[in-house]
Amino acid sequence: MEDSKLKLENQICFPIYSTSRLITKAYKPFLDEIGLTYPQYLVLMVLWETDEISVNKITQKLMLNTNTISPLLKRMEKLELLKRSRSTKDERSVNVKLTEKAKQLKTGARPIPEKLLKTLLNENINLTDVLQLKEMLNEWIKILADKTKNID
Amino acid sequence: MEDSKLKLENQICFPIYSTSRLITKAYKPFLDEIGLTYPQYLVLMVLWETDEISVNKITQKLMLNTNTISPLLKRMEKLELLKRSRSTKDERSVNVKLTEKAKQLKTGARPIPEKLLKTLLNENINLTDVLQLKEMLNEWIKILADKTKNID
DNA sequence: TAAGTTTGCATCGCACACGATATAATCGCT
DNA sequence: AGCGATTATATCGTGTGCGATGCAAACTTA
Missing domain, CATH: 1.10.10.10 (Winged helix-like DNA-binding domain superfamily/Winged helix DNA-binding domain)
Incomplete structure (x- = not known):
C-alpha cells in the first residue's frame, strides 16, 4: 500500500x-x-x-x-x-x-507592507514570483469560496 | 500620499x-x-x-x-x-x-489528499503549478522560520 | 396584511495559536 | 561534586476562527 x-x-x-x-x-x-x-x-x-x-x-x-x-x-x-x-x-x-x-x-x-515584502524577497524569489503566487491564490480562493460556501 | x-x-x-x-x-x-x-x-x-x-x-x-x-x-x-x-x-x-x-x-x-488535490485543480491550475507553489512556499518557510525564530 | 422566510448581527462553546511563565531534568563548566 | 545554563514539557491568559443557536428587522408571498 x-x-x-x-x-x-x-x-x-x-x-x-x-x-x-x-x-x-x-x-x-x-x-x-x-x-x-x-x-x-x-x-x-x-x-x-x-x-x-x-x-x-x-x-x-x-x-x-x-x-x-x-x-x-x-x-x-x-x-x-x-x-x-x-x-x-x-x-x-x-x-x-x-x-x-x-x-x-x-x-x-504605511511602511509595513514594504517591510514585509522585503522580508519575503531574496535571491530565490523575486517580485514576479510573488505576483504570480498572488494570482494563483486568488484563483484558489474563488474555487474554495465557492466549494465551501455550504460548509458551516 | x-x-x-x-x-x-x-x-x-x-x-x-x-x-x-x-x-x-x-x-x-x-x-x-x-x-x-x-x-x-x-x-x-x-x-x-x-x-x-x-x-x-x-x-x-x-x-x-x-x-x-x-x-x-x-x-x-x-x-x-x-x-x-x-x-x-x-x-x-x-x-x-x-x-x-x-x-x-x-x-x-488515505483517500483524503487525493480528494483535496482534486478540489484544487481546475482549468486554470494544473499539477505543475501546484508543485511550483509548494517549492516557493517551502522557500518562504525557510526564510521566515529563520527570520522569526527570535520572535515569541 | 398576516405568516413564513431570509437577513444582519450577536452570543456561546470549543479548539487552536502563542506570549509569558513555571518546573523538573539534564548539561556544561569549573 | 556543585552550580548556573539549557532543555523538554506543561499551564495560564488572550485573541482569534467557527459551528450552533438566538433574536429582531426586513422581505416575500399568498
Missing part, C-alpha cells in the same frame, strides 16, 4: 498553513509597535480604505463570519479604534466608523 | 491567510467523517509516518510550540488516539505512541 500521499512533506496544504502562521509572526514586531494584532490590522485596512462601512461588508471583504468579526470589532471598540452604531435605514445593520486615533495609526502602518 | 500598498487587494499576505482558512474548511467534511480536526490530522500524519516519537520532534515537524502541541495531544489522548509516556532515557522527554484506533483511522484518511 502506497502511503506517500499521507506524508507531511508531500502535502500542499501544510506549507500554506505554515507559511500563513509564519507570515503573521513576521508581522508581529511591526504590529506590536502600533498595538495591533494581525486580524485587527486587516479590519483597519478595510476601514482605512472605506470609513463608515457595515459589519456585513467587512465580513465579505475579509471572508470571515460575524461570529469572528463581532467580538473582534467589540475588542477594537474597547481599544477606541472604532465606533459601532445601528443603521437608521436598516435597523438590523450596524455601521462601523474609525476614530481619530485609528485614522492616525495609518501613518504608523 | 500613495496608500495603495495598504489596500487589502494589494497584499500578498491576506490571500495566503484566506487560502489557508479556506483549505482547512475544505478538509472539514472529510475530517468530520473520521472525527478529526485539521491540527489533529497533522499530528496523526506525523505519527502514521513515525509511531513512537517525542513531543519535541512533533513540535519541530509541525513548527508549532509546546504550548499549542501539549493541549492538542492531551485532547487526542482523551479521544484515545494516542498514549503519552515519559521517556526512561530522559525524564524530561515525553514519548507519544498511536493507539490501535488511530492506526486504523489511517485507512479512512
Whole structure:
C-alpha cells in the first residue's frame, strides 16, 4: 500500500498553513509597535480604505463570519479604534466608523507592507514570483469560496 | 500620499491567510467523517509516518510550540488516539505512541489528499503549478522560520 | 396584511495559536 | 561534586476562527 500521499512533506496544504502562521509572526514586531494584532490590522485596512462601512461588508471583504468579526470589532471598540452604531435605514445593520486615533495609526502602518515584502524577497524569489503566487491564490480562493460556501 | 500598498487587494499576505482558512474548511467534511480536526490530522500524519516519537520532534515537524502541541495531544489522548509516556532515557522527554484506533483511522484518511488535490485543480491550475507553489512556499518557510525564530 | 422566510448581527462553546511563565531534568563548566 | 545554563514539557491568559443557536428587522408571498 502506497502511503506517500499521507506524508507531511508531500502535502500542499501544510506549507500554506505554515507559511500563513509564519507570515503573521513576521508581522508581529511591526504590529506590536502600533498595538495591533494581525486580524485587527486587516479590519483597519478595510476601514482605512472605506470609513463608515457595515459589519456585513467587512465580513465579505475579509471572508470571515460575524461570529469572528463581532467580538473582534467589540475588542477594537474597547481599544477606541472604532465606533459601532445601528443603521437608521436598516435597523438590523450596524455601521462601523474609525476614530481619530485609528485614522492616525495609518501613518504608523504605511511602511509595513514594504517591510514585509522585503522580508519575503531574496535571491530565490523575486517580485514576479510573488505576483504570480498572488494570482494563483486568488484563483484558489474563488474555487474554495465557492466549494465551501455550504460548509458551516 | 500613495496608500495603495495598504489596500487589502494589494497584499500578498491576506490571500495566503484566506487560502489557508479556506483549505482547512475544505478538509472539514472529510475530517468530520473520521472525527478529526485539521491540527489533529497533522499530528496523526506525523505519527502514521513515525509511531513512537517525542513531543519535541512533533513540535519541530509541525513548527508549532509546546504550548499549542501539549493541549492538542492531551485532547487526542482523551479521544484515545494516542498514549503519552515519559521517556526512561530522559525524564524530561515525553514519548507519544498511536493507539490501535488511530492506526486504523489511517485507512479512512488515505483517500483524503487525493480528494483535496482534486478540489484544487481546475482549468486554470494544473499539477505543475501546484508543485511550483509548494517549492516557493517551502522557500518562504525557510526564510521566515529563520527570520522569526527570535520572535515569541 | 398576516405568516413564513431570509437577513444582519450577536452570543456561546470549543479548539487552536502563542506570549509569558513555571518546573523538573539534564548539561556544561569549573 | 556543585552550580548556573539549557532543555523538554506543561499551564495560564488572550485573541482569534467557527459551528450552533438566538433574536429582531426586513422581505416575500399568498
